[in-house]
Amino acid sequence: MTPTYDDIEAAAARIAGLVRPVTVAPATTGANPLWFALEFLQFTGSFKARGAQNFVRAHAAAGTLPEAGVTIASGGNAGLACAWAARAAGVPATVFLPDTAPPVKIRRLRDYGADVRLIGPEYKQALAACQEFAATSGALAAHAYDHPLVAAGAGTLMREIHARVPDLDTVLVAVGGGGLFTGTAITAQHFGVNTIAVEPRTCCSLDAALTAGRPVQVTVDSIAADSLGAPNVSEMALAAAQQPGVRSVLVDDDTIRHARKQLWDEHRIAVEYGAATAMAALLDTGSGAAYRPADGERVCVILCGANTDPADLAS
Structure with missing residues (x-):
């Protein structure tokens, strides 16, 4: 929508x-x-900080932010924002990145306390892994761009x-x-x-x-x-x-x-x-x-x- x-x-x-x-x-x-x-x-x-905060805060207000936290696939920037917003809300973040992601973004993600997982050379592989993780872990799946709250x-x-x-x-x-x-x-x-x-x-x-x-x-x-x-x-x-x-x-x-x-x-x-x-x-x-x-x-x-x-x- x-x-x-x-x-x-x-x-x-x-x-x-x-x-x-x-x-x-x-x-x-x-x-x-x-x-x-x-x-x-x-x-x-x-x-990306704007969309991530809106997404996380809207779910927190609705009572739909799980203890398993949030997960996202990203080229780097959306993952950083999601990890930052999740940390502020007191829940974990699991971020899936292509293994070609810039090292500066990977380092910053870990500084935010994110569980960083490098999957494949392209975003679509990281996205597939993120979707599977959300289905099995109970984590709330965020999206780098394709969500109305974002x-x-x-x-x-x-x-x-x-x-x-x-x-x-x-x-x-x-x-x-x-x-x-x-x-x-x-x-x-x-x-x-x-x-x-x-x-x-x-x-x-x-x-x-x-x-x-x-x-x-x-x-x-x-x-x-x-x-x-x-x-x-x-x-x-x-x-x-x-x-x-x-x-x-x-x-x-x-x-x-x-x-x-x-x-x-x-x-x-x-x-x-x-x-x-x-x-x-x-x-x-x-x-x-x-x-x-x-x-x-x-x-x-x-x-x-x-x-x-x-x-x-x-x-």
């Missing part, structure tokens, strides 16, 4: 005081003002962005499985803001679903796959993408690399490749930008996560 804006308002009330309000910082001034939503400063290092929690970010820049025209958001995109697009439409969904060209489950008219399996092969590497987008995300005011664009991995380095070189912002994907849509690296704002268009780029090793940024 796709969440409504009322669900996002309810999520905002439920997680108030449990997540960090977003900072929206000007990146440029003048004829084409640009803002960065610095959501990588969120607890656990990504926007998407509604993510949508609280756009609600805060609009409060800080009420005359915003357009928001750019990176898309993996579609939880953040869904919440962002629903909230943006409520406020009359356009949404640009940005995906790596070789990891584009939303764009493929729009072409096919339904979610389809895609190949996941991108530098940003650890956070955007969902093999298929959710039905919720497809429904949100089919609404007015939404556009899908694709960017190359080289442009994502360039965007991540430019964010560091010019703004001293260190983010992961998934977050840099949204910024990449604005860069013209020789073949034209994937999205070129109109004169005077007021644009915000969501920088959604920073669970990365910054050692290579200065190279």
Whole structure:
């Protein structure tokens, strides 16, 4: 079931005081003002904290949070958020990751007290193992993106962005499985803001679903796959993408690399490749930008996560 804006308002009330309000910082001034939503400063290092808290707190309030805790399959960021929210609620978390997950995310998961299980090279194998574990252990199965409570929690970010820049025209958001995109697009439409969904060209489950008219399996092969590497987008995300005011664009991995380095070189912002994907849509690296704002268009780029090793940024 796709969440409504009322669900996002309810999520905002439920997680108030449990997540960090977003900072929206000007990146440029003048004829084409640009803002960065610095959501990588969120607890656990990504926007996923919002959906995880909404999911766990809603179940706790309903009395459906089991002693066996919660379990989730993730590329890393959703697992971090789930483990953090579970620890705050006093229940265990078992997190299934592909064995290709970045070491920095695995270390942080263990720091949160999660039982980390590395399964296979792709998210779909970790997901299958997670589902089997939930069925046999009694743990509550969370989802990295395909759940209305998760998407509604993510949508609280756009609600805060609009409060800080009420005359915003357009928001750019990176898309993996579609939880953040869904919440962002629903909230943006409520406020009359356009949404640009940005995906790596070789990891584009939303764009493929729009072409096919339904979610389809895609190949996941991108530098940003650890956070955007969902093999298929959710039905919720497809429904949100089919609404007015939404556009899908694709960017190359080289442009994502360039965007991540430019964010560091010019703004001293260190983010992961998934977050840099949204910024990449604005860069013209020789073949034209994937999205070129109109004169005077007021644009915000969501920088959604920073669970990365910054050692290579200065190279």
